[in-house]
Amino acid sequence: GNSVTQMEGPVTLSEEAFLTINCTYTATGYPSLFWYVQYPGEGLQLLLKATKADDKGSNKGFEATYRKETTSFHLEKGSVQVSDSAVYFCALSEGGNQFYFGTGTSLTVIP
Amino acid sequence: KAGVTQTPRYLIKTRGQQVTLSCSPISGHRSVSWYQQTPGQGLQFLFEYFSETQRNKGNFPGRFSGRQFSNSRSEMNVSTLELGDSALYLCASSSRASTTDTQYFGPGTRLTVL
Numbered sequence: 001g002n003s004v005t006q007m008e009g010p011v012t013l014s015e016e017a018f019l020t021i022n023c024t025y026t027a028t029g030y031p032s033l034f035w036y037v038q039y040p041g042e043g044l045q046l047l048l049k050a051t052k053a054d055d056k057g058s059n060k061g062f063e064a065t066y067r068k069e070t071t072s073f074h075l076e077k078g079s080v081q082v083s084d085s086a087v088y089f090c091a092l093s094e095g096g097n098q099f100y101f102g103t104g105t106s107l108t109v110i111p
Numbered sequence: 112k113a114g115v116t117q118t119p120r121y122l123i124k125t126r127g128q129q130v131t132l133s134c135s136p137i138s139g140h141r142s143v144s145w146y147q148q149t150p151g152q153g154l155q156f157l158f159e160y161f162s163e164t165q166r167n168k169g170n171f172p173g174r175f176s177g178r179q180f181s182n183s184r185s186e187m188n189v190s191t192l193e194l195g196d197s198a199l200y201l202c203a204s205s206s207r208a209s210t211t212d213t214q215y216f217g218p219g220t221r222l223t224v225l
Contacts, residue, residue, distance in 0.1 A: 034213070043115070043201055043216035089154065098167045099144070099203075099214060101154040 002027050006090050006102035013080055013109050021075040021105045023064075023090035031092040033057075033066050033073040038087045038104070047075075047088070080109045113138065115204050115217035123223045129190040132220045136183050136204030142166075143185040144214060145177060148199040157200075160185050189222075197224045 007022040025033065032051045036044040048057030053068035062077045073090060090102040116135045124130050136143050144167075145157040156169040160179035179185045183204075189196055199221050203214035 036216075041218075043117075043218045044203075046213050046215070049213060093212075093214075098156055098159060100156075101146075103153040 002031070002092060002094060002100045004090050004092055004100050004102040006088075006105050008105070009087075010106040010108060013107070015082055015109055015111050016079045017109075019075070019077040019080045019084070019107070021088055021090075021107070023073045023075065023102060025071050025073065025090075025092050025100075027071075027092055027094060029094050031094045033064070034091040034093070034099070035062070035064055035073070035075050036089040036091060036101075038089065040086075044089060080107070082109045082111055085109050115202060115215055117200075117202050117217040117220050119220060120218065121221045121223075123225065124192050125225050126192055126194060128192050129188065130192060130222060132187045132189075132200055132202075132222075134185045134187070134202030134204075134217060136185070136202075137215055140204035140206050140215075141183050142205045142212075143179055143183065144203045144205075145185070145187050146201045146203065147171075148201055148219070149197075154201070157187070192224045194224050196222065198222060 003026045005024050034049045035047040037047045038044045048059040050057040050066035056065045064075045087104045087106045089104045091099050093099045118133045142161045144159040147155045159167040163179045174190045177187045199219045201219045202217045205212040205214045
């Protein structure tokens with residue numbers, strides 16, 4: 001079956017530090033991969049996505065590359081800001097509109 | 112374009128009662144999915160409706176049900192509430208035009224069962 005595994009949090013970083021949040025997946029076919037972000041008290045917002053192997057999704061300084069050989073979609077950002085503090089969810093969809101989410105990784109950035 | 116809206120934003124009920132939550136998708140989107148989010152279980156898929164038909168269903172008891180109207184608005188109903196139903200209920204819409212569609216989420220309804 002389909003599943004997503006994210007690194008456990010919480011993650012605490014100083015401003016301008018490098019961020020990596022690991023995400024690996026299991027899928028029966030060729031899924032699309034997504035990163036969503038949830039700020040306190042809000043719903044999930046799409047951060048970036050990739051729809052096929054070797055695609056790189058990017059947005060707001062965040063990047064993730066779809067690696068089929070390692071079944072991974074790690075999220076990275078070169079220099080985090082306090083405003084990046086949120087919970088980050090990795091997700092996959094194989095079509096049929098059913099999404100499978102990881103458990104979320106809480107990020108806190110301190111000044 | 113207006114985003115996904117959910118009403119009410121907050122709800123307090125007691126055990127045994129029933130509750131109805133509402134979701135209005137982005138204009139033009141015909142697919143609405145519902146998720147339950149709890150600290151212990153994370154995001155769990157409840158069901159998806161497309162053009163008034165339930166297309167996918169997660170692993171939840173029959174107390175959880177939903178429907179979709181011809182204008183794509185969707186409602187979710189939970190009967191005989193239990194304490195464990197306390198959660199943030201998220202609705203997401205998409206156009207479902209392709210297999211790479213993105214889901215757009217509403218702010219959620221926070222349900223507290225006492």
